[in-house]
Amino acid sequence: MKxxxxxALFIIDNVFYKGAFLNEELEILKKSNLDxxxxxxxxxxxxxxxxxxxxxxxxxxxxxxxxxxKIHKTILTILEMGIYQLLFLxxxxxYSIIDESVKLAKVYGxxxxxGFVNGMLRNIARNKDDIKVEKEGREYLExxxxxxxxxxxxxxxxxxxxxxxxxAKANNERPPFTIRVNTLKTSKENLIKSLIxxxxxxxxxxxxxxxLVVLNPxxxxxxxxxxxxxxxxxxxxSILVSEILAxxxxxxxxxMCAAPGGKSTHMSxxxxxxxxxxxxxxxxxxxxxxxxxxxxxxxxxITLKKSxxxxxxxxxxxxxxxILVDAPCSGLGLYRRKPEIKWNRLEEDLVELQEIQKxxxxxxxxxxxxxxxxxxxxxxxxxxxxxxxxxxxxxxxKNFEIEKYNGNEITRLFPNTDNxxxxxxxxxxxxxx
Numbered sequence: 001m002k003x004x005x006x007x008a009l010f011i012i013d014n015v016f017y018k019g020a021f022l023n024e025e026l027e028i029l030k031k032s033n034l035d036x037x038x039x040x041x042x043x044x045x046x047x048x049x050x051x052x053x054x055x056x057x058x059x060x061x062x063x064x065x066x067x068x069x070k071i072h073k074t075i076l077t078i079l080e081m082g083i084y085q086l087l088f089l090x091x092x093x094x095y096s097i098i099d100e101s102v103k104l105a106k107v108y109g110x111x112x113x114x115g116f117v118n119g120m121l122r123n124i125a126r127n128k129d130d131i132k133v134e135k136e137g138r139e140y141l142e143x144x145x146x147x148x149x150x151x152x153x154x155x156x157x158x159x160x161x162x163x164x165x166x167x168a169k170a171n172n173e174r175p176p177f178t179i180r181v182n183t184l185k186t187s188k189e190n191l192i193k194s195l196i197x198x199x200x201x202x203x204x205x206x207x208x209x210x211x212l213v214v215l216n217p218x219x220x221x222x223x224x225x226x227x228x229x230x231x232x233x234x235x236x237x238s239i240l241v242s243e244i245l246a247x248x249x250x251x252x253x254x255x256m257c258a259a260p261g262g263k264s265t266h267m268s269x270x271x272x273x274x275x276x277x278x279x280x281x282x283x284x285x286x287x288x289x290x291x292x293x294x295x296x297x298x299x300x301x302i303t304l305k306k307s308x309x310x311x312x313x314x315x316x317x318x319x320x321x322x323i324l325v326d327a328p329c330s331g332l333g334l335y336r337r338k339p340e341i342k343w344n345r346l347e348e349d350l351v352e353l354q355e356i357q358k359x360x361x362x363x364x365x366x367x368x369x370x371x372x373x374x375x376x377x378x379x380x381x382x383x384x385x386x387x388x389x390x391x392x393x394x395x396x397x398k399n400f401e402i403e404k405y406n407g408n409e410i411t412r413l414f415p416n417t418d419n420x421x422x423x424x425x426x427x428x429x430x431x432x433x
Contacts, residue, residue, distance in 0.1 A: 003038075004038045004041050004042050005045075005081065005100050005101075005104055006104065006107075007029065007042050008041075008042045008045045008046050008081060009074070009077055009078065009081065009104060009108070011025045011026070011029070011042070011046045012046055012049050012050065012077050012080070012081065013073070013074065013077055015046070015050055015340050016050075016053075016073075016077070016343065017073060019344065020340075021338065021340060022046060022047065022050055022338065022339065022340050023337070023338060025046070026042075026043055026046065029042065044089070045081055045084060045085065047339065048084045048088055048089075049077075049080045049081055049084045050339040050340055050342075050343075051146060051172045051339040051342075052084060052088070052146045052172065053080070053146050053342070053343065054142060054143050054146035054147070055133070055143055055144060055145070055146045056079075056080045056083045056084055056087075056146075057080070058133065058143045059083055059087075059124065059131060060076070060079055060080070060083065060120070063120055063123055063124060064120060066116065072109065072113070074108045074109065075105060075108070075109050075113050075116070075117065078101055078104045078105050078108070078109075078117055079101070079117060079120060079121070081101065081104075082097055082098065082100075082101035082117065082120075082121045083121070083124060085097045086098075086121065086124055086125050086128055087124075087128055087131070094125040097121070097125075098118065098121045098122060098125065101117050101118075101121055102114050102117055102118045102121075104117075105117040105118075137161075138152050138153060138156055138161075138164075141156075141161075141164060141165055141168055144168075145165070145168035145169055145171070145172060146172070146342065147168050147171070147335075147342060148342055148345075148347070150347040151332060151342075152164060152168070154382060154383065155167060155168075155381075158383065163416075166416040166417075167414055167415065167416045169416070170336070170414070170415040170416035170419075171335035171336055171415055172335075172336070172339075173336060173415070174336070175235070175336040175337055175415070175419075175421070176213045176215075176236075176419060177213065177214045177215075177217040177220075177233070178205060178211055178212065178213050178214070178233070178234060178235055178236050178239070179211070179212050179214060179231040179232065179233050179234065180208070180210050180211055180212075180231060180232045180233075180234045180239045180262070180266060181210050181211075181212060181230070181231055182229055182230055182231055182232055182265070182269060182297050182298070183210065183269045184229075184268065184269050184272075184273055184297060184298050184299065185228060185229050185230045185297070185298055186225075186230045188210070188212070191212070191225060191230050191231060192212065194224075194225055194230075195212075195214065195220075195223075195225065198223060199216075200214055200215075200216060200217070200220065201214070201215035201216050202214055202215070203215065205236045205239070206236075206418075206419075207236055207237075207240050207413075207418065207420070208236045208237075208239035208240045208243060209243065210239055210243065210266070210269070211234075211236045211239045211240075212231075213236075227296075229296040229297040229298050232262055232265060232266075232293065232297060234262045234266075235337075235420055235421045236413075236418075236419075236420045236421075237333075237379075237413045237418070237420035237421045237422075237423035238262055238263065238379070238421065238423070239262075239266065240411070240413070240420075240423075240425070241263055241324070241326065241375060241377045241423070241425055242263045242266040242267045242270060242324070243266075243270070244375055244405050244411065244425050244427055245267065245322055245324055245373060245375040245427065246270065247267050247270060247271055247275070247321070247322040248271070248321075249271050249272055249274040249275060250271070250274045250275040251271060251274075251275045251321040251322055252275060252276055252278075252319065252320050252321050252322075253267055253271070253275065253276070253277040253278070253320060253321065253322045253323070253324070254277070254278045254279075254280070254316070254319075254320045254322070254323045254324070254364070254367060255267065255277060255278070255279045255280065255323075255324045255326070256280055256309040256323065256324065256325050256326075256360060256363075256364055257280070257281060257282075257309055257325070257326050257327060257328060257360070258279035258280055258281050258286075258290055258304075258326075259281040259283075259286030259287070259289055259290050260286070260289045260290060260293060261279070261289065261290035261293040261294060262293070263324060263326055264277055264279040264290065264294075264299075264302055264324075265293055265294060265297045265299050265302070267322075267324070268297075268299045268300075268301050268302055269297075269299075271301065273298075273299065273300045273301050274301060275301055276301055276302075276303060277301055277302045277303070278302075278303050278305060278320075279302050279303065279304050279305070280304075280305050280306070280307040280309060281306065281307075282306070282307070282308050282309070283306075284306065287304055287306055290302075290304060291304060309325075309359075309360045309363065309364075310356060310359045310360055310363070311363075312363055312366070313363070313367070316366075316367040317366050317367060318366075318367070318368070318369050318370070319367055319369070320367050320368055320369060320372060321369055321372045321373075322368075322372060322373050322374070322375075323364045323367060323368050323372070323373075323374045323375075324374075324375050324377070325360055325361055325364045325374065325375065325376045325377070326377050326378075327356075327357045327360055327361070327376065327377070327378050327385075327389075328353065328356060328357070328360075329353055329357070329378040329379060329380040329385050330345050330349060330350050330353055330380045330382060330385060331345065331379055331380060332345070332380040332381055332382055332422060333378075333379045333380050333381050333413075333414075333415075333421050333422020333423055333424075334379050334421055334422065335415075335422075336415055336421070337421065350382055350384045350385060351384070353385060354384055354385055354388065354389060357378075357385060357389045358389055358392060358393070361376055361389060361393050362393070365393070365397055365400065365430070368430045369430065370399075370430050370431070370432060370433060371429070371430065371431075372429070372430050373403060373427060373428070373429050373430075374400075374427070374428045374429075374430070375425060375426070375427050375428075376389070376390065376425070376426045376427075376428065377423065377424065377425045377426075378423070378424050379421055379422065379423055380422065380424065381412060381414065381422040381423075381424060385424075386410070386412075386424040386426070387410070390402075390410075390426050390428075393428075398432075399430060399431055399432040399433060400428050400429065400430055400431065401428070401429055401431055402426060402427065402428060402429075403427040403428065403429045404427075405425070405427055409426070410424060410425070410426050411423075411424070411425040411426070412424050412425075413425075
């Protein structure tokens, strides 16, 4: 039995039943002496199962003679892995997928379990061309693209059914590999030239002027460009946040929730290492991560401080020209990168997060000078965490107004329309005490 399937089984089990993060699990695996082909297969299987969980479980329920809730979770995961490979992978023969799955079931189940897995997968393999979701409307989208009901409901209600389907489909696709040019160390032109000389295919981002898309990023972390701090890996939507705030040179800036440091260090580059940026985060481990990025990128104007953004700091009242509130959020815009969010983020969590967001935004408003600008951003597209937070804030703070960006009061980006993470950005200006 190949060890790759066993590793995949353990990773999926950790993600579904132990609260692990898929990217972290794969990063740990990557540091082992694993053949790159095996690593890629494990990544494909684990990501595919997590992304398509509802759809795969629907197929199991339709074909199993055993009640779904009665299937042991390990055997269920083995079935999910097998079905994903049968339906989504082309290069592995069906008989090999079934054989490996049965072997796993023998190790982690019993003779009855292995027979159950064998019969199920053989039946699905025979009839896979006829498999379809026998539901309509929003329920079809929930199952076909494996998205939470509350997500599908909101997007369908606020936009359209067609838009919702396009978004759900895009959420299951691989995101582009984007980087931000660190203009403290190099120019975009020089970085492009250097990467092309190393046989990388590079394109300009469409929205963020400091962003590049690398089409074939294999081994890019070993390049002299990365080691020298010439670029930082960052999604285009995230890059755009600092460009919307656009702090001027010699300004006094606050980044209230700074880790891992991408936006803080980008603002440093925009300011050409002048002025001062106070970058805060709540944990020592996150502060350490920001510190590492500051060092590699050659940043000189950031002061790191450990602080809880929900707590009021009266000594900062009216001290800052610009403030970035990249608020803790549900991450519903990150399904492409972190598909486990679909299953570990509940609808009621958004209500709790909204209260935190309101507190942080209220505190930020106290720290901003009159005439100063504040950006509120989230990597989510929910109304509850964005429009509702901003509307509540503006209702209570008549001394603030929205600054439009490209003619829009709210900048919202989607994977299906912008090929970025799902992001929401609003820029506010303090017009009085």
